[in-house]
Amino acid sequence: MKGTIIIAAALAAVSSAALAAPVTIHAGRLMAVPGKAVLGPSTIVVDQGRIVSVTPGHVAPAAGGQVIDLSAKTVLPGLIDSHVHLASDRGGIESAASSVSDSQQHHALEAQWNGMKTLRAGFTTVRNLGDAGSVMALRDAVTRGWVQGPRIVDAGQSISTTGGHMDIRNGISDDMAELLPAPTNLCDGADECRKVVRNQIGRGAEVIKFATTGGVNSGTGLATRMIDEEARALVETAHAYGKKVAVHAHGADGIKLALRAGADSIEHGTMMDAEIIRAMVRQGTYYVPTLSTVNGYLERIAANPNAYRPEVRKQIDWRIGIAGQSLLKAYPAGVKIAFGTDAGVSKHGRNADEFELMVKYGMPPAEAIKAATVNAADLLGLSSEIGTIEPGKSADIIAVTGDPLADVRALKSVDFVMVRGEVVKD
Numbered sequence: 001m002k003g004t005i006i007i008a009a010a011l012a013a014v015s016s017a018a019l020a021a022p023v024t025i026h027a028g029r030l031m032a033v034p035g036k037a038v039l040g041p042s043t044i045v046v047d048q049g050r051i052v053s054v055t056p057g058h059v060a061p062a063a064g065g066q067v068i069d070l071s072a073k074t075v076l077p078g079l080i081d082s083h084v085h086l087a088s089d090r091g092g093i094e095s096a097a098s099s100v101s102d103s104q105q106h107h108a109l110e111a112q113w114n115g116m117k118t119l120r121a122g123f124t125t126v127r128n129l130g131d132a133g134s135v136m137a138l139r140d141a142v143t144r145g146w147v148q149g150p151r152i153v154d155a156g157q158s159i160s161t162t163g164g165h166m167d168i169r170n171g172i173s174d175d176m177a178e179l180l181p182a183p184t185n186l187c188d189g190a191d192e193c194r195k196v197v198r199n200q201i202g203r204g205a206e207v208i209k210f211a212t213t214g215g216v217n218s219g220t221g222l223a224t225r226m227i228d229e230e231a232r233a234l235v236e237t238a239h240a241y242g243k244k245v246a247v248h249a250h251g252a253d254g255i256k257l258a259l260r261a262g263a264d265s266i267e268h269g270t271m272m273d274a275e276i277i278r279a280m281v282r283q284g285t286y287y288v289p290t291l292s293t294v295n296g297y298l299e300r301i302a303a304n305p306n307a308y309r310p311e312v313r314k315q316i317d318w319r320i321g322i323a324g325q326s327l328l329k330a331y332p333a334g335v336k337i338a339f340g341t342d343a344g345v346s347k348h349g350r351n352a353d354e355f356e357l358m359v360k361y362g363m364p365p366a367e368a369i370k371a372a373t374v375n376a377a378d379l380l381g382l383s384s385e386i387g388t389i390e391p392g393k394s395a396d397i398i399a400v401t402g403d404p405l406a407d408v409r410a411l412k413s414v415d416f417v418m419v420r421g422e423v424v425k426d
Helices: 002-020 092-101 104-120 134-144 190-203 228-240 252-261 274-283 293-303 310-322 325-333 353-360 365-371 374-379 408-412
Strands: 023-030 042-047 050-056 066-077 079-084 123-128 151-154 207-211 244-249 265-268 286-288 397-400 414-419 422-425
Touching: 066 414, 079 374, 104 123, 104 134, 104 414, 104 422, 123 374, 123 414, 134 151, 190 207, 190 228, 207 228, 228 244, 228 252, 244 252, 252 265, 252 274, 274 325, 286 325, 286 374, 293 310, 293 353, 353 365, 353 408, 365 374, 365 408
Parallel strands: 023 066, 079 123, 123 151, 207 244, 244 265, 265 286
Antiparallel strands: 023 042, 042 050, 066 397, 397 414, 414 422
């Protein structure tokens, strides 16, 4: 036993020493700050999980230092998905069944599995916008170094009014609904809305997410399901605690309601008009398009035409038909865009499919990449930590073959991933 302890201690010491040595990365092409000029051959030095320096050319490493040769690759910052649901990517009737058949412990393990698919796809940071609590546990485990995973900014439970998009009793029989625990994420009236925000923050939520309209998957549609005083109470309370607010909104009236309340980002934003776009530009509100939901719907329907309840399928068909139209209007008008997929509706690990859709609906590849790095970091309030490859920032670095500025689909096949200085894909 004593010998085992000595060997374990020795191995730990060797491991610590190896991690402590600076790592030198030789990049072929470097997108250090997406949106700015791409650099030629460059050297990045990483130590203790941080970027120490970025210099032109391929500089020899310090004595005993490790070299990672990416000289044939395009190197760029770790990508950021501003809208995911890590706990599952099972949709429709299958998802509803899993919510009652699977334990929270099961969902926590599923979230870690989905998180690793996301991380290996090059997304080193995600903003998880709602689940029953399993992802919050995963976030803390990743932070403590217990498990691998992307950096997670978590919203706790998403909030809505009774009967709104986040009411888990939607579509469930009265008999079954009586067996469910009383929802803690619903509010009716300003006072209840203030309380529910405080509850989520008390649980550890880092961002608040609520719905002003119904939703596609819940069968609640475009209708506005909240009033001004409720939305204002939600936003004012979150902002008083220093938390940003993401608002799920499809219909134009619900988007306008969120903007009047002072939302920091509009998620989905399916029905934007000129008034909405002017307000978003004026207020500096971010738009997170989540175009990838369409891919998830099409794949599930192809596998099983009855994957969704009829009332939900009707809304899905509408969503598929209108996808991308708001982005076509918002981007040229100067609305700030942050990358987000709604992964969970689409498949985890396929997050980069969103780039192709963003380009299809009017964004140049350079701007789509900026949306997934510089802009998303700003939306998450993490610009000092992530989003670029610069000294002092977290060593979140990926590499791809080819030139994503010429063909953004290059980002769908990531060759190298480093997060917080740790190589997770090489």
